[in-house]
Amino acid sequence: MAAPRIIVIGGGLAGLAAVIKIAEAGGTVDLFSIVPVKRSHSVCAQGGINAAKDLKGEGDSTDKHFDDTIYGGDFLANQTPVKAMCEAAPGIIDLLDRMGVPFNRTPEGLLDFRRFGGTLYQRTAFAGATTGQQLLYALDEQVRRHESEGKVRKFEGWEFLSAVIDSKGVARGITALDLRTMELRSFAADAIILATGGNGALFGKSTNSVVCTGSADSAIFQQGAYYANGEFIQVHPTCIPGEDKLRLMSESARGEGGRVWVPRTAGEKRPIKQIPESDRWYFLEEWYPKYGNLVPRDVATRAIHKVVYEYGLGIDGQPMVYLDLTHIDRATLNRKLEGILEIYEKFVGDDPRDVPMKIFPGMHYTMGGLWVDFNQMTNIPGIFAAGECEYQYHGANRLGANSLVSCIFGGFISGPNALKYAKNIAAQEGDGGHAAEIARQAEINAKLLKNEGTENPFKLWRELGQTMTEHVTVIRYNKGLKQADEKVVELLDRYKKVNLSDRSQWANTSFAFARQLKNMLELSRTVALGALLRDESRGAHYKPDFPDRDDEKFLKTTKASFTGSPEGPRFEYEEVDTQFIKPRPRSYTAAK
Amino acid sequence: MATKTVSLEIKRQASPDAPSVWERFELPWRPGMNVISVMMEIAANPVTADGVDTTPITYDSNCLEEICGSCAMRINGKARMACSALVDNLEQPIKVEPLSKFPLVRDLQVDRSVLFENLKAVKAWVPIDGTYDLGSGPRVFPQQQEINYPLSNCISCCCCMEVCPQFDDATGFVGAATIAQVKLFNDHPTGKVLKEERLRALAGDGGIQECGFAQNCVQVCPKGIPLTNAISDISRDVLVQKAKDFLRG
Numbered sequence: 006m007a008a009p010r011i012i013v014i015g016g017g018l019a020g021l022a023a024v025i026k027i028a029e030a031g032g033t034v035d036l037f038s039i040v041p042v043k044r045s046h047s048v049c050a051q052g053g054i055n056a057a058k059d060l061k062g063e064g065d066s067t068d069k070h071f072d073d074t075i076y077g078g079d080f081l082a083n084q085t086p087v088k089a090m091c092e093a094a095p096g097i098i099d100l101l102d103r104m105g106v107p108f109n110r111t112p113e114g115l116l117d118f119r120r121f122g123g124t125l126y127q128r129t130a131f132a133g134a135t136t137g138q139q140l141l142y143a144l145d146e147q148v149r150r151h152e153s154e155g156k157v158r159k160f161e162g163w164e165f166l167s168a169v170i171d172s173k174g175v176a177r178g179i180t181a182l183d184l185r186t187m188e189l190r191s192f193a194a195d196a197i198i199l200a201t202g203g204n205g206a207l208f209g210k211s212t213n214s215v216v217c218t219g220s221a222d223s224a225i226f227q228q229g230a231y232y233a234n235g236e237f238i239q240v241h242p243t244c245i246p247g248e249d250k251l252r253l254m255s256e257s258a259r260g261e262g263g264r265v266w267v268p269r270t271a272g273e274k275r276p277i278k279q280i281p282e283s284d285r286w287y288f289l290e291e292w293y294p295k296y297g298n299l300v301p302r303d304v305a306t307r308a309i310h311k312v313v314y315e316y317g318l319g320i321d322g323q324p325m326v327y328l329d330l331t332h333i334d335r336a337t338l339n340r341k342l343e344g345i346l347e348i349y350e351k352f353v354g355d356d357p358r359d360v361p362m363k364i365f366p367g368m369h370y371t372m373g374g375l376w377v378d379f380n381q382m383t384n385i386p387g388i389f390a391a392g393e394c395e396y397q398y399h400g401a402n403r404l405g406a407n408s409l410v411s412c413i414f415g416g417f418i419s420g421p422n423a424l425k426y427a428k429n430i431a432a433q434e435g436d437g438g439h440a441a442e443i444a445r446q447a448e449i450n451a452k453l454l455k456n457e458g459t460e461n462p463f464k465l466w467r468e469l470g471q472t473m474t475e476h477v478t479v480i481r482y483n484k485g486l487k488q489a490d491e492k493v494v495e496l497l498d499r500y501k502k503v504n505l506s507d508r509s510q511w512a513n514t515s516f517a518f519a520r521q522l523k524n525m526l527e528l529s530r531t532v533a534l535g536a537l538l539r540d541e542s543r544g545a546h547y548k549p550d551f552p553d554r555d556d557e558k559f560l561k562t563t564k565a566s567f568t569g570s571p572e573g574p575r576f577e578y579e580e581v582d583t584q585f586i587k588p589r590p591r592s593y594t595a596a597k
Numbered sequence: 598m599a600t601k602t603v604s605l606e607i608k609r610q611a612s613p614d615a616p617s618v619w620e621r622f623e624l625p626w627r628p629g630m631n632v633i634s635v636m637m638e639i640a641a642n643p644v645t646a647d648g649v650d651t652t653p654i655t656y657d658s659n660c661l662e663e664i665c666g667s668c669a670m671r672i673n674g675k676a677r678m679a680c681s682a683l684v685d686n687l688e689q690p691i692k693v694e695p696l697s698k699f700p701l702v703r704d705l706q707v708d709r710s711v712l713f714e715n716l717k718a719v720k721a722w723v724p725i726d727g728t729y730d731l732g733s734g735p736r737v738f739p740q741q742q743e744i745n746y747p748l749s750n751c752i753s754c755c756c757c758m759e760v761c762p763q764f765d766d767a768t769g770f771v772g773a774a775t776i777a778q779v780k781l782f783n784d785h786p787t788g789k790v791l792k793e794e795r796l797r798a799l800a801g802d803g804g805i806q807e808c809g810f811a812q813n814c815v816q817v818c819p820k821g822i823p824l825t826n827a828i829s830d831i832s833r834d835v836l837v838q839k840a841k842d843f844l845r846g
Contacts, residue, residue: 133746
């Protein structure tokens with residue numbers, strides 16, 4: 006039998022981690038990515054990566070990391086894979102260190118750690134304020150080494166369109182589009198790993214990168230894969246509002262002592278520095294004395310929302326609050342946070358070392374994603390998923406600095422499992438479905454290119470983003486969720502009249518975007534309807550009409566499957582694995 | 598009251614072989630606009646200032662936070678990242694062109710894969726034994742980390758190569774970004790095992806000797822990487838390596 010061929014789609018941390026494991030085990034990989042892999046969205050992660058190495062003598066342990074993660078995720082995550090991740094984390098940090106990641110150091114030359122949200126321990130290793138960039142580069146370098154040894158072929162500038170699935174429902178390859186020549190091709194594989202990241206673009210503006218559309222997830226979902234916990238979207242409490250996107254202000258700003266406040270009186274006219282301490286309301290510190298500014302993200306987000314919309318105390322009447330670092334000396338700030346402070350300076354024009362930053366919550370992370378088993382395989386045999394595009398590690402809310410570790414861990418699990426699977430599959434019959442899938446995709450492409458109508462895809466996308474942000478983020482009402490779904494259905498209908506202003510066959514970005522948009526719309530229904538059906542509040546999912554967690558009904562994984570009917574996806578629920586930690590109420594007003 | 602507007606001139610080219618043309622755009626101004634948000638606006642309403650229908654502009658972009666290195670282009674003649682080019686800080690009409698030293702794909706999109714090939718040629722990686730658990734990494738003191746970290750911030754935008762007078766087909770010069778990576782990996786406790794190979798890769802034609810020390814690179818670098826220091830250090834190391842290799846015969 007010929008050596009197994011594995012395709013990895015996506016070159017962020019999860020994808021590259023999978024590639025490295027496969028190459029190391031002697032397999033060969035074709036790596037597909039829309040952008041050169043070094044430009045993947047993982048570079049945006051700022052604050053750090055969690056691992057309970059207990060180098061600060063606090064008595065931290067992987068068990069405590071495990072408990073914090075499960076508790077932070079409001080008990081929705083299956084515990085077996087989370088436990089394994091937390092146990093693997095210290096080894097992953099060591100490995101990254103050996104790869105040359107320039108982590109910050111203690112005077113003795115050891116790894117330095119900082120505190121992040123949702124924990125009382127200094128558990129977060131970091132490389133300045135650009136940890137994601139540094140981690141991605143380390144893996145990118147290792148993959149480049151394997152590439153130069155002929156074990157990896159890169160297809161950068163190719164966009165995944167669909168899986169090729171044979172008559173028995175087994176994956177046999179993919180179809181992809183060359184974004185330059187617009188060539189459509191199919192590629193054979195014995196196993197496929199999707200590592201295509203989150204779906205921030207469903208919400209229009211988010212902290213995500215341009216490529217984070219969820220399009221690949223959605224394509225697989227429409228081909229029969231379950232999509233799990235789609236309603237769980239993390240809104241990051243501290244973002245810098247912008248015209249083109251929301252830029253993240255890392256949690257590390259609070260980890261290093263940043264304080265969130267508003268003036269106690271609406272319409273405060275004094276310059277910031279003349280507002281005395283007594284007239285500043287540090288509402289997180291007041292409401293959550295134990296965790297203070299470092300409550301988990303969902304808690305901080307709702308608190309800011311409340312202060313702005315219920316108390317009417319947003320700065321200058323705008324939806325913004327202060328995130329203040331000005332009490333910390335410049336040298337410390339520069340050493341520990343320079344990267345993120347530069348972002349603020351560059352994109353806003355003020356120096357956050359002198360002036361408190363103005364921030365507001367924004368869509369940040371996709372907790373839900375493709376359903377996978379503990380081997381990271383979806384319900385379609387041969388299709389694996391790792392990283393933000395799958396649902397497994399964060400439950401109802403992700404803790405800060407757990408994303409990088411979950412991406413690398415997921416990649417490390419999926420790679421060897423895909424290889425093992427590929428070595429044992431039966432030979433395909435006939436062409437494995439390649440010709441039929443190519444024909445299906447060619448038809449979609451031809452139709453889109455010559456479609457006559459009046460709808461601009463970029464405008465449709467804006468409308469999608471507005472409705473999803475309004476109804477499906479911080480605070481959710483069933484009425485609004487229904488409206489959101491109706492709007493998406495309307496947009497799907499209007500999509501039929503989409504008109505490309507560019508019909509050329511060379512580097513046509515409108516064409517590629519219009520294809521993504523269709524997938525975004527289908528996935529948006531899953532998110533909105535999943536939220537509608539979940540009548541409780543859990544982690545990031547908050548309904549004022551159902552303010553409590555309801556374990557009896559909803560301590561369950563949501564599994565959506567595509568039907569193609571106007572009613573939208575079908576939903577079913579699966580028991581959560583809670584064998585290690587018994588669910589208990591989640592509260593951050595005191596130490597747990 | 599007249600509404601405030603933003604005016605731009607964008608150099609368009611439909612394909613590598615097509616002629617280039619300038620198109621003018623006029624859009625309503627909004628606070629906080631950058632060049633990317635202007636191009637997003639054009640995509641949603643692709644009409645020139647003269648009212649002629651056109652196509653959305655093809656350009657590379659991804660993170661929009663100046664950390665992925667995608668959106669490098671020439672804005673008012675300067676090589677820079679479009680995401681951090683705030684409209685309010687730019688003279689209008691804002692002139693937007695593709696980088697000039699890389700093969701053009703379409704409009705503002707160019708092919709910068711040469712940098713990734715260069716990184717392969719100099720083995721810009723730490724050759725670890727494997728990804729299985731081998732215990733903790735080498736001890737690195739904060740002083741060394743503070744030297745390494747800025748070098749490791751290179752976003753591969755290629756602005757340093759665009760502005761380098763020596764970077765062209767004739768010299769085949771690798772450019773500053775690659776040289777800085779050589780310094781980064783040669784200084785790493787494990788990475789330095791490949792030091793000699795990296796220096797030899799920079800010793801021949803297109804290597805470090807091509808540098809004319811114009812210092813444009815260090816001025817244009819959006820991440821403020823000490824490129825000229827890296828070039829000086831590596832220049833010296835390459836000379837020493839050449840001498841050693843000569844004496845060894």
